[in-house]
Amino acid sequence: MSQETVAFTGRRVLLDSASEPGPATIYVDGAGRVARIEPEHRPAGAALDAGDRLLMPGVVDAHVHINQPGRTQWEGVVTASHAAAAGGVTTIIDMPLNCIPSTVTVAAYEQKRASFADGMWVDVGTWGGVVPGNAGDLVPMLEAGARGFKCFLCDSGVAEFPPVDEAQLRAAMAELATKGGRLLFHAEVDTGAAADAARDPTEYATFLHSRPPAMEVAAIDLVVRMCREFAPRVPCHIVHLSAADALPAIRAAKAEGLPLTVETCFHYLTISAEDVPxxxxxxxxxxxxxxxxxxxxxxxxxxxxxxxxxVSDHSPCTPDLKLHPCCAGALRPGATEGDFVSAWGGIASVGIGLPLLWTEGARRGLRLQDVVRLVSEATAAHAGLAARKGRIAVGLDADFVVWAPDAENRITADKLHFRNKLTPYRERSCLGLVHQTVVRGAVVYDASKPDPDDRFSAQSHGQWIGSEY
Ligand SMILES: [Zn+2]
Incomplete structure (x- = not known):
């Protein structure tokens, strides 16, 4: 039995999506787990007094591309986990691609885990990948600690992570069915659409027309079919849904009782095509x-x-691959500055989603409880972590964010902690300011420190989320 060591208190503590914010003091044991919760504000002797700020479960971002090992000029575990910590994100689950090697074997999984010893400021786990020919690697990876698996039904953008066809998918799902392993789908298929060479590639609409909703609709029809074939043994998940045209098929599949879940991203909810310069x-x-x-x-x-x-689907790269006007001088010969069609696709946003979602959601009727459900509880359960993360409850990890949902926040460059700072959110104004982030009872980010260099904990308190979870 671990000793009670620290207390976290506040007048507005939101324990989970079914509660109301209210006074509470949370006692955390030496193992970083919640030992006891009292429904009173008790600032005396507390390690952290949130006062009137909101204290709620830390955000679990289940879709992040850390790109380590192999593409650390794009991102890395130290910078990605700093960015997460600064935004109230206490757990990130890495994607199996854009790192080299792709996380498609136990050896690659172990290589990633070892490489992340560089320093994790929040807890970090990873999805594995399904690629042609690796069906036999899936159960061993699951046993090693992979949270589940992602696959592509179209070109992934990187050669090391090829898409799977229906036969390969079936072979993988038959393996996953033996263990109830989860399968995530990048749900776009090639429908023959392409950018019109006669149109200006520096106009967003040119790119938008090359990826029509039909690509997602056709893919999701396939996902639903496969999900039904293996139900209930292989929970299926659609990553980064963008096309609303696919919603009727998703609603029907859910009504049928299929084990299907769906995520969308902060950017699809907070930006419209009409706004893209x-x-x-x-x-x-x-x-x-x-x-x-x-x-x-x-x-x-x-x-x-x-x-x-x-989720964020944080997926950065270097500005030259974005063909961005900011580095026009460094573009490769023949590249067109600002070319949407040829630029690398991916939006950098880990750690800045909470205020963005809240600002847009509050005016559409979203409650703080819904925020907890959408970015903490549901994502934790999706990553197989419901017994440890996503809520504040006795026995669970003491992962918290303390923030002021009504405070004005401008996303200035000094608030971006990921490696490459190109993001659509730069200089955007929103509501919601993160003050502290707590990972298993340790304050890993504290905005009240006057010197920016002191805001992150000197030690990295994050842990690898492996098979013991
Ligand atoms: Zn992604």
Whole structure:
């Protein structure tokens, strides 16, 4: 039995999505788990007094590309986990691609785990990948600690992570069925759409028309079919849904009782295609950010529960690969500055989602409890971590964010802690300021420190989320 060591207290503590904010003091044991919760504000002797700020479960971002090992000029575990910590994110789950090697074997999984000893400021786990021919690697990876697996149904953008066809998918799912392993789908298929060479590639619409909603709709029809074939043994998940046209098929699949979950991203909910300026390739991602009416329909699906969770899909690269006007001098010969069609697709945003979601959501009827459900509880459960993370409850990890949801916040460059600072959110104004982030009872980020260099804990308190979870 571990000793009680620290207390966290406040007048507005939100324990989970079914509670109301109220006074509470949370006692945390030496192992970083919640030992006891008293419904009173007790500042005397507390390690942290949130006062009138909101103290709630830390954000679990289940979709982040850390790119380590192999592409650390794009991102790395230290910078990604600093960015997470600064934004109230206490757990990130890395994607199996864009790092080299791709996380598609136990050896690659172990290589990533060893490489992350560089320093994790929050807890970090990883998804594995399904690629042609690795069905036999899946159960061993699951046993090693992979949270589940991701696959592509179209080109992934990197050669080391090829897509799977239906036969390969079936072979993988038969393996996963033996253990109840979860399968995540990048749900776009090639429908023959392509960018019109006659149109200006520096206009966002040129790229948008090359990735029509039909690509997602066709893929999701396949996902639903495969999900039904293996139900209930292989829970299926659609990553980064953008096309509202796919919502009827998702609603029908859920009504049928299929084990299907869906995520969307902060950018699909907070940005519309109409707002993307020419040549601003920091807005490019796949599937694309679509029009205003599409965004309204996604919000309706968030509010009615069709969309289960919201994640960042943080996927940065170096500015030259973005063909961004900011580094026009460094572009490779023949490249067009601001070319949406040729630029790398991916939006950098880990750690800045909470205020963005809240600012847009609050005016659409989203409650703070919904925020907890969408970014903490549902994402923790999705990553197989419901017994440890996503809520504040006795026995669970003491992962908290202390923030002021009503405070004005401008996302200035000094607040961006990921490696490459190109992001559509730069200089954006929103509501919600993170003050402290706590990982298993340790304060890993504290904005009240006057010197920016002191705001992150000197030690990295994050742990690898492996098979023991
Ligand atoms: Zn992604």
């Amino acid at each position: 020419p040549r601003s390739t920091e807005y490019k991602c796949c599937p694309p950010i679509r029009g205003d009416a599409n965004r309204d329909a996604l919000w309706a699906a968030v509010l009615d529960g069709t969309i289960d969770m919201v």
